[in-house]
Amino acid sequence: MSRNNDTIAALATPVGSAAIAVLRVSGSDTEVIARGLGLAALRPRRASHMDYRAQAGALLDDVIVTYFAGPHSYTGENSLEISCHGNPFIAQKILEDLLLRGCRLADPGEFTQRAFLNGKMDLSQAEAVMDLIQARSDRALDAANRQLRGGLSKRMNPLIESLLVVLARIEAYIDFPEEDLPEDDRAATTLAISCISLEINRLIATEHYGALLRDGIKTVIVGAPNAGKSSLLNRLIGRDRALVSAEPGTTRDFIEERIVVGGHFLRLIDTAGLNASPAPLERLGIEKTLERAVEADLFLIVVDASAAASPALPLPVDIRSRLTVDNTLVVLNKMDLVKDEPRLSALGGFEQVKVSALTGAGLEVLRATIGAKAEAFSRSPEDLVTINARHAHSLQQARELLQAAEAKFVGNEPIELIASDLRGVLEAIGEIVGRVDNERMLDRLFATFCIGK
Ligand SMILES: Nc1nc2c(ncn2[C@@H]2O[C@H](COP(=O)(O)OP(=O)(O)OP(=O)(O)O)[C@@H](O)[C@H]2O)c(=O)[nH]1
Ligand SMILES: [Mg+2]
Numbered sequence: 001m002s003r004n005n006d007t008i009a010a011l012a013t014p015v016g017s018a019a020i021a022v023l024r025v026s027g028s029d030t031e032v033i034a035r036g037l038g039l040a041a042l043r044p045r046r047a048s049h050m051d052y053r054a055q056a057g058a059l060l061d062d063v064i065v066t067y068f069a070g071p072h073s074y075t076g077e078n079s080l081e082i083s084c085h086g087n088p089f090i091a092q093k094i095l096e097d098l099l100l101r102g103c104r105l106a107d108p109g110e111f112t113q114r115a116f117l118n119g120k121m122d123l124s125q126a127e128a129v130m131d132l133i134q135a136r137s138d139r140a141l142d143a144a145n146r147q148l149r150g151g152l153s154k155r156m157n158p159l160i161e162s163l164l165v166v167l168a169r170i171e172a173y174i175d176f177p178e179e180d181l182p183e184d185d186r187a188a189t190t191l192a193i194s195c196i197s198l199e200i201n202r203l204i205a206t207e208h209y210g211a212l213l214r215d216g217i218k219t220v221i222v223g224a225p226n227a228g229k230s231s232l233l234n235r236l237i238g239r240d241r242a243l244v245s246a247e248p249g250t251t252r253d254f255i256e257e258r259i260v261v262g263g264h265f266l267r268l269i270d271t272a273g274l275n276a277s278p279a280p281l282e283r284l285g286i287e288k289t290l291e292r293a294v295e296a297d298l299f300l301i302v303v304d305a306s307a308a309a310s311p312a313l314p315l316p317v318d319i320r321s322r323l324t325v326d327n328t329l330v331v332l333n334k335m336d337l338v339k340d341e342p343r344l345s346a347l348g349g350f351e352q353v354k355v356s357a358l359t360g361a362g363l364e365v366l367r368a369t370i371g372a373k374a375e376a377f378s379r380s381p382e383d384l385v386t387i388n389a390r391h392a393h394s395l396q397q398a399r400e401l402l403q404a405a406e407a408k409f410v411g412n413e414p415i416e417l418i419a420s421d422l423r424g425v426l427e428a429i430g431e432i433v434g435r436v437d438n439e440r441m442l443d444r445l446f447a448t449f450c451i452g453k
Contacts, residue, residue, distance in 0.1 A: 009103035018086030026079035076118025123434025124152040137265035210386030216267035223302035225273025228333040231357035252285040262371020306337035398428035
């Protein structure tokens with residue numbers, strides 16, 4: 001028995017009091033353990049209500065046990081799910097008993113790792129399981145579900161196929177160094193390499209979107225002191241998180257909260273008011289604000305619309321240079337104090353929403369507008385796949401090797417050097433789905449090429 005099919009057990013639900021807790025068992029001894037628990041008929045996917053008795057005889061709980069026969073299980077192995085009452089003490093007793101019965105405590109992610117090793121899913125799908133568990137917005141959920149159903153693999157496979165074709169085409173000439181690649185093959189190879197390169201670039205470009213889905217759209221609330229930034233944050237998150245006071249310069253440190261607006265996951269950041277002549281401590285806060293603001297995705301510029309003077313903002317150039325029509329929303333706050341139209345010449349170019357953080361007026365419109373902004377600037381095609389940092393790393397490696405191969409190809413360098421680079425590209429891309437299918441490559445090589453030419 002190897003470490004890859006010994007029998008593992010773990011609590012599958014969080015530790016804490018709940019209606020139920022679920023324990024999982026998977027591996028080669030599953031049947032023996034199931035019978036030991038008193039499950040006589042091992043009928044797959046049938047839930048059995050039974051007493052759970054520890055090996056020593058003590059009654060621990062009444063439980064529901066479901067047996068899954070491999071390969072039609074999550075891990076691909078025979079496995080069990082045991083639902084007990086959601087008491088961490090009971091779950092722990094059952095887990096200890098399962099260990100006594102011969103299970104090993106599972107490592108983190110080990111059930112999914114087995115699913116991967118047993119061919120139930122590829123690496124990108126295994127990663128999608130994590131994304132699914134962590135999804136915090138409709139969009140993130142959507143992307144994770146797509147990836148779990150093989151979205152990324154579907155994009156990778158044609159790439160792998162084209163690379164195999166290119167390799168097949170040129171590798172046949174390795175054994176005939178005196179022969180030049182015929183013009184047809186040269187042209188086809190050049191075209192294929194640029195198509196592959198285009199697709200790799202397209203995929204790399206989705207990394208930022210993936211980060212937005214996973215980590216949230218970084219939305220920074222900026223504005224002059226006392227404009228009502230903290231009041232707005234509190235309104236948007238629905239509780240009094242940030243300190244609000246009539247005294248300017250209240251917020252010193254930035255405050256970050258996560259919210260979902262219109263199906264988008266936002267990291268909402270309240271910052272210190274931008275004061276042109278700040279006190280020393282205030283200055284530190286402002287520096288932090290600037291740090292946050294330069295890397296923000298979305299800007300909510302809060303303006304006190306009731307201020308007598310035209311509320312032109314002392315927006316530092318670092319921020320001003322980042323503002324675009326797509327990523328900026330001007331929030332005219334304190335509308336409850338405004339009798340006439342608010343004046344706002346300096347920021348006239350940006351979309352504006354009138355609100356009162358005090359009364360809550362205009363907040364629904366603001367939410368909808370933020371949602372629309374988030375939508376517009378993170379808009380992506382239907383077949384969108386998003387990549388994570390690991391995928392990006394592999395793709396960048398693939399891109400470098402592909403560029404090297406291209407340069408060698410243009411420079412008429414020896415085919416074996418080009419082929420070696422391209423095999424590197426194949427390997428880098430294979431890492432994404434977690435397989436470097438050399439056997440398939442060889443089959444393909446000989447199947448598509450007639451060497452007797
Ligand atoms: N009338 C009215 N007062 C508001 C509104 N929003 C905020 N205020 C008041 O304005 C003052 C400043 O509000 P804050 O939310 O602390 O403003 P801030 O922009 O976070 O201020 P700093 O952190 O000091 O930069 C407080 O007295 C709030 O009660 C509003 O919509 N209407
Ligand atoms: Mg504040």
